[in-house]
Amino acid sequence: MNVTVSLGERSYDVVLESGARHHLAALIAARAPRAKTVAIVTSPELAEQPWFNVTSGLAQHLVTVPEGEGAKTLTWLGALLEELAELELSRDDVIVAVGGGAITDVAGFAAAVYLRGVAIVHVPTTLVGQVDAAIGGKTAVNLRAGKNLAGAFHQPIGVLCDFDTLVTLPERERLGGLGEVAKCWLLEGGFAAELAGVSLHDLIEMSVKFKAAVVGADEFEGGKRALLNYGHTLAHALEKVSLARSIDELRHGEAVAIGLAFAVRLAHALGRVDDSEIERHDEVLSALGLSTKVPAHCPTSSLLEAMAHDKKAHHDLTFVLAGAEGFEVVPDVDPAVVQEVLERFRGEQ
Ligand SMILES: NC(=O)c1ccc[n+]([C@@H]2O[C@H](COP(=O)([O-])OP(=O)(O)OC[C@H]3O[C@@H](n4cnc5c(N)ncnc54)[C@H](O)[C@@H]3O)[C@@H](O)[C@H]2O)c1
Ligand SMILES: [Zn+2]
Structure with a gap:
C-alpha cells in the first residue's frame, strides 16, 4: 500500500509492504533521474542484518554511523558530511538512510545541509521510524542542553517502510x-x-x-x-x-x-x-x-x-x-x- 504525503511539489509516497526496500532503484530512477551515486547511511550492526540487501541500481557506498542515539551528535553529523564530500556526492545524487529514527534524523539533517540540500530516501527499520520519525521531514541532532535542539525541515523524496526489517527488531x-x-x-x-x-x-x-x-x-x-x-x-x-x-x-x-x-x-x-x-x-x-x-x-x-x-x-x-x-x-x-x-x-x- 502507498500513502501520499501531500506537500505540493515536495509530495512523496510512503510505501508500506514486505519487500518495500526493493523499490529503491525504481524510486530513485523516478524521483532523482540524474543521480549517479548513492550514499547509504546506516550502522555497522544494521548492515549485518539478513534483510540488508538494499540496492539502488547505481554506484553505491556504505557510510556508517554508530548505533541509536550515539549517531545524533554534531560530531557524527560533521563526519558524515565530510564523508559525503569525499565521495564527491553531487546535488543530483541521493542519500539513503537505513535504520531507526536516530539514523534517519542525522542522515536527514546531513541531506538538508550538504550542498544546501540533496535528495534523501528513508528506509525506516524500527516501528518508531516507520510510524513517525521517517515521515514529515523533521531532522535533528542533539546538543548538550537537550535532544533535537539543532535540525532542519527537509522532506524525503520517498519512504520505504519494509515490514520485513521489523522481524529482527528487539x-x-x-x-x-x-x-x-x-x-x-x-x-x-x-x-x-x-x-x-x-x-x-x-x-x-x-x-x-x-x-x-x-x-x-x-x-x-x-x-x-x-x-x-x-x-x-x-x-x-x-x-x-x-x-x-x-x-x-x-x-x-x-x-x-x-x-x-x-x-x-x-x-x-x-x-x-x-x-x-x-x-x-x-x-x-x-x-x-x-x-x-x-x-x-x-x-x-x-x-x-x-x-x-x-x-x-x-x-x-x-x-x-x-x-x-x-x-x-x-x-x-x-x-x-x-x-x-x-x-x-x-x-x-
Ligand atoms: N524526526 C521525527 O519526526 C522523529 C519522530 C520520532 C522520533 N524521532 C527520533 O527517533 C529516535 C528514536 O528512533 P527509534 O526508536 O527508531 O530508535 P533508534 O534509531 O535509536 O534505534 C533503536 C535501536 O534499534 C536498532 N535497530 C534498528 N532497526 C533494527 C532492526 N530492524 N532490527 C534490529 N535492530 C534494529 C538500532 O540499531 C538501535 O540500536 C530518537 O532520536 C527520536 O528523537 C524523530
Ligand atoms: Zn514521539
Missing part, C-alpha cells in the same frame, strides 16, 4: 513504537475493543495515514501538527531526567505511553473530560501491552522542572489535552495542578 523497540501507535489511536478517538484482530501491519498503516494527513495539513508545525506532541510534555521530561541521571531506562515510546495516561488525567482534573476518557486511554494503552508506571528514579520535582523547560513550551507548562472540542494545545497550565495530578497518578500505581 521487543523493547517494538513496545516503544507502540507508544506512538497508541498516541495516534487515541487522537483518532479509537477504543481498545476496536484493536481486536488488528495486525501490527494494520496499525502501522493507520499511524502512517494519520501522520501523513497531519503533516500535509501543517508541514511546519504552525497548528495541527503540534497535536502529534500528545503525551510528549511529560515524555520529554521523563527522558531528560533519565538521561541526566545516566539511566537509559525508557525508550521514547514507553515514555510517551506514560505521558498519554498522565495527560488524560490532567485534562480530567481541569474539567475538560469525564471518567470515560481516562478509561478509554487506560484500556487502549493496556491492550497494546504498554506500562504507564512513572519510574521511581524520576522525582516529581525534577519532572516539573524539566516540563517547564520543554523547548516547545516557551517556558510555561504546555500540554496537548483532550476536551469538548477535541484535542488542542493548552498553554499556561497551573503548575500546582500539574504537580497534584502527577503525584496522585503516581499514588495510583
Whole structure:
C-alpha cells in the first residue's frame, strides 16, 4: 500500500509492504533521474542484518554511523558530511538512510545541509521510524542542553517502510513504537475493543495515514501538527531526567505511553473530560501491552522542572489535552495542578 504525503511539489509516497526496500532503484530512477551515486547511511550492526540487501541500481557506498542515539551528535553529523564530500556526492545524487529514527534524523539533517540540500530516501527499520520519525521531514541532532535542539525541515523524496526489517527488531523497540501507535489511536478517538484482530501491519498503516494527513495539513508545525506532541510534555521530561541521571531506562515510546495516561488525567482534573476518557486511554494503552508506571528514579520535582523547560513550551507548562472540542494545545497550565495530578497518578500505581 502507498500513502501520499501531500506537500505540493515536495509530495512523496510512503510505501508500506514486505519487500518495500526493493523499490529503491525504481524510486530513485523516478524521483532523482540524474543521480549517479548513492550514499547509504546506516550502522555497522544494521548492515549485518539478513534483510540488508538494499540496492539502488547505481554506484553505491556504505557510510556508517554508530548505533541509536550515539549517531545524533554534531560530531557524527560533521563526519558524515565530510564523508559525503569525499565521495564527491553531487546535488543530483541521493542519500539513503537505513535504520531507526536516530539514523534517519542525522542522515536527514546531513541531506538538508550538504550542498544546501540533496535528495534523501528513508528506509525506516524500527516501528518508531516507520510510524513517525521517517515521515514529515523533521531532522535533528542533539546538543548538550537537550535532544533535537539543532535540525532542519527537509522532506524525503520517498519512504520505504519494509515490514520485513521489523522481524529482527528487539521487543523493547517494538513496545516503544507502540507508544506512538497508541498516541495516534487515541487522537483518532479509537477504543481498545476496536484493536481486536488488528495486525501490527494494520496499525502501522493507520499511524502512517494519520501522520501523513497531519503533516500535509501543517508541514511546519504552525497548528495541527503540534497535536502529534500528545503525551510528549511529560515524555520529554521523563527522558531528560533519565538521561541526566545516566539511566537509559525508557525508550521514547514507553515514555510517551506514560505521558498519554498522565495527560488524560490532567485534562480530567481541569474539567475538560469525564471518567470515560481516562478509561478509554487506560484500556487502549493496556491492550497494546504498554506500562504507564512513572519510574521511581524520576522525582516529581525534577519532572516539573524539566516540563517547564520543554523547548516547545516557551517556558510555561504546555500540554496537548483532550476536551469538548477535541484535542488542542493548552498553554499556561497551573503548575500546582500539574504537580497534584502527577503525584496522585503516581499514588495510583
Ligand atoms: N524526526 C521525527 O519526526 C522523529 C519522530 C520520532 C522520533 N524521532 C527520533 O527517533 C529516535 C528514536 O528512533 P527509534 O526508536 O527508531 O530508535 P533508534 O534509531 O535509536 O534505534 C533503536 C535501536 O534499534 C536498532 N535497530 C534498528 N532497526 C533494527 C532492526 N530492524 N532490527 C534490529 N535492530 C534494529 C538500532 O540499531 C538501535 O540500536 C530518537 O532520536 C527520536 O528523537 C524523530
Ligand atoms: Zn514521539
